[in-house]
Amino acid sequence: MKDKIICITGASSGIGWATAKAFANQGARLILCGRRKEKLDELEEQLRVETVQLIFDVRERKAVFKAFESLASPWKKIDVLVNNAGNAHGLDPVQTANIDDWDAMIDGNVKGLMYVTKAVLPHMVESKKGQIINLGSIAGKEVYPNGSVYCSSKFAVDAFTSGLRIDLNPLRIRVGAIHPGLVETEFSEVRFKGDEQRAAKVYEGIDALTAEDVADAILYMASVPEKVNIADMVILPTRQANAYINNRES
Ligand code: NDP
Ligand code: 8X3
Secondary structure, eight states, rough: OOOOOEEEEETTTTHHHHHHHHHTTTTTHHHHHHSSSSHHHHHHHHSSOOOOOOEETTHHHHHHHHHHTOOOOOHHSEEEEEEEEOOOOOOOOTOOOOHHHHHHHIIIIIIIIHHHHHHHHHHHHHTOOEEEEEEOOGTSOOOOOOOOHHHHHHHHHHHHHHHHHHHHGGTEEEEEEEEEEEEEESSHHHHHTTTTHHHHHHTTTOOOOOOHHHHHHHHHHHHHHOOOOOOOOOOOOEEEESOOOOOOOO
């Protein structure tokens, strides 16, 4: 992993933050993406490797392409893209859900991930080398109550990952996705618009995954020999059976 260039979207929090640390521990160079520059500054201070920051909202198509075009030539040679930026907004039935929440999820989790992929691909295509790891979710494998649009966004990530793997197969560019269950990060605070108590309840008694658990798995996906492509990985807390069955009792 030493000196490889790893680009991580959503590096300012949670899984992205932990992934940046995991790759930095292996001596990789990092492109850290997010909207909150102050958080990326804080992360950078804890890393002992070369880094570059790209501040943009993945929903802003022009901003995404401008950000990647602004990279100095050596930094354009990205070895691994971790397409992690994303969030859930709200947990409501379709009939009462807020359409602004839908836009945020579809524009960010789906279109944003696609824009970043397209912006990063030119060098990978030219060099016939590279790896793309998308953050899906157990919510992209099974639908749960009140999660129809978040789940739709993650089903889309799953489908896009499969299609991208087909398209890039002639170039031997590795494409895969990781689908975690409950991971205790800022995710539920964002979903519930800052309601910390409601967010904490999601993880009560479940011994949820940590961001570091998922980062370890992402690092593993990127560390196997080049002839190996881990195409799909579902990772759950032991107490979680699927998207909606959780053992909080025994
Ligand atoms: P966090 O809320 O802790 O982190 C989300 C990250 O995404 C932040 O760094 C945030 O950065 C970035 N982000 C969100 N929206 C945008 C946007 N529009 N433009 C740019 N960056 C954005 O959540 P997690 O770490 O848990 O989530 C990371 C990924 O993992 C997401 O794709 C999520 O769907 C997925 N996931 C999470 C699970 C969980 O239980 N936590 C389980 C399964 C999948 P900033 O605000 O600085 O822009
Ligand atoms: C995040 C996991 O189950 O909260 O994708 O949707 S869940």
